[in-house]
Amino acid sequence: MPKLDFLEQEIRKIKENGLYVPIKSIQSAQGAWVTIEGAKILNLCSNNYLGLANDPKLREKVRQTLNEFGVGAGGARTICGTMSLHRELEQKIAHFKRRESALVFCSGVHANVGIIPLIAGEGDVILTDELNHGSIIDGCRLSQAKKVIFPHKDLKALHNALKMNKNARRRLIVTDGVFSMDGDIAPLNEIVELGEKYDAIVMVDDAHGEGVLGDHGRGIADHFGLHDRVDIEMGTFSKAFGVVGGFICGSAALVEYLSQTAKTFLLATASSAIDIAACIAAVEIVEKSDNLVRKLWENTRYFKDGMRDLDFDVGASETPIIPIILRDTKIAQEFEKRLFEEKVLTRAITYPTVPKDQARLRVIISAAHRREDLDFALGKFKKLGMRRSY
Numbered sequence: 001m002p003k004l005d006f007l008e009q010e011i012r013k014i015k016e017n018g019l020y021v022p023i024k025s026i027q028s029a030q031g032a033w034v035t036i037e038g039a040k041i042l043n044l045c046s047n048n049y050l051g052l053a054n055d056p057k058l059r060e061k062v063r064q065t066l067n068e069f070g071v072g073a074g075g076a077r078t079i080c081g082t083m084s085l086h087r088e089l090e091q092k093i094a095h096f097k098r099r100e101s102a103l104v105f106c107s108g109v110h111a112n113v114g115i116i117p118l119i120a121g122e123g124d125v126i127l128t129d130e131l132n133h134g135s136i137i138d139g140c141r142l143s144q145a146k147k148v149i150f151p152h153k154d155l156k157a158l159h160n161a162l163k164m165n166k167n168a169r170r171r172l173i174v175t176d177g178v179f180s181m182d183g184d185i186a187p188l189n190e191i192v193e194l195g196e197k198y199d200a201i202v203m204v205d206d207a208h209g210e211g212v213l214g215d216h217g218r219g220i221a222d223h224f225g226l227h228d229r230v231d232i233e234m235g236t237f238s239k240a241f242g243v244v245g246g247f248i249c250g251s252a253a254l255v256e257y258l259s260q261t262a263k264t265f266l267l268a269t270a271s272s273a274i275d276i277a278a279c280i281a282a283v284e285i286v287e288k289s290d291n292l293v294r295k296l297w298e299n300t301r302y303f304k305d306g307m308r309d310l311d312f313d314v315g316a317s318e319t320p321i322i323p324i325i326l327r328d329t330k331i332a333q334e335f336e337k338r339l340f341e342e343k344v345l346t347r348a349i350t351y352p353t354v355p356k357d358q359a360r361l362r363v364i365i366s367a368a369h370r371r372e373d374l375d376f377a378l379g380k381f382k383k384l385g386m387r388r389s390y
């Protein structure tokens with residue numbers, strides 16, 4: 001097709017810039033170990049923080065639900081796609097997050113992209129951290145509001161921007177709770193205080209905080225004891241909860257308004273009953289016991305200490321997301337390749353996702369890892385780290 005010939009050139013450019021990502025297929029269930037190209041590989045890059053993606057209780061719940069409800073939802077949520085299960089999940093997640101109400105979307109991306117343009121529009125200002133997730137950036141782009149991108153976690157800059165924009169109709173501060181490339185935590189307590197002082201709405205994306213931070217993994221608002229002081233909490237079922245789907249929680253008015261106006265809610269066919277049932281089972285497990293969350297943190301501490309003992313730079317990580325900062329792009333890419341040959345799956349993260357001299361491998365620890373799995377990984381890092389100047 002000659003009209004699309006430019007695509008081949010674009011693909012060549014991506015490859016020349018070293019940004020092409022070969023997509024590996026997993027031939028097994030998610031877990032500490034996965035099968036790739038027929039070989040068992042230790043998985044150090046999934047967001048399956050609590051190991052729930054292949055949990056027997058979730059599987060059983062899905063089996064029962066499948067018999068009763070089948071697979072497809074048959075329509076968008078407002079037309080005929082809302083099943084009793086969707087409402088049940090919304091009540092369960094609102095209760096878990098200790099908020100009044102919740103609304104489930106098909107994914108976290110749907111939630112962010114749908115919400116932001118409705119909360120801030122023409123005459124308003126959005127203040128957004130420079131390292132926020134791409135779906136927040138897209139949500140901001142869809143809004144008619146003025147955007148102010150403040151340097152990462154820079155409260156002084158945020159404070160100044162709030163002062164400068166105090167005459168705008170509305171101000172919306174939006175931040176990731178846990179930043180996905182560095183594993184550091186937003187200073188949400190101070191952001192909330194600024195929000196209260198300058199009458200700004202605060203929205204947090206808790207994708208990497210749920211199931212990880214706070215009591216039983218209730219997330220970043222719980223971690224800081226903020227709850228009702230955060231106006232909008234966005235979350236996802238695709239990470240620690242091990243399934244798929246996004247949500248928003250906060251006041252009943254917020255949820256009711258979004259259910260009538262958010263395009264990504266109104267236009268997309270509802271999630272299937274089996275996905276929703278699996279999410280319900282996941283929330284029930286985490287609500288009932290914090291064993292998995294404890295195990296996750298125990299594993300995280302063990303691995304991080306081990307990497308520090310081997311003299312690796314784990315950056316600003318405060319969570320199970322652990323960047324292994326190698327600085328040089330080529331070294332990071334070569335390290336990823338060699339680790340894979342040694343049966344360890346990690347991902348090199350390079351420019352432009354991170355600054356040019358900040359190339360890294362990103363490791364994500366899970367409660368599914370056993371001590372011997374972590375020792376296996378540390379052993380491989382030790383072996384390859386000896387020859388860090390490839």
Ligand SMILES: *Cc1c(COP(=O)(O)O)cnc(C)c1O
Pocket residue numbers: 107108109110112133135176180205207208236237238244245246
């Ligand atoms: C993964 C992620 C999302 C998107 O969630 P999905 O449910 O996977 O669409 C949004 N924000 C952040 C910070 C994320 O890490």
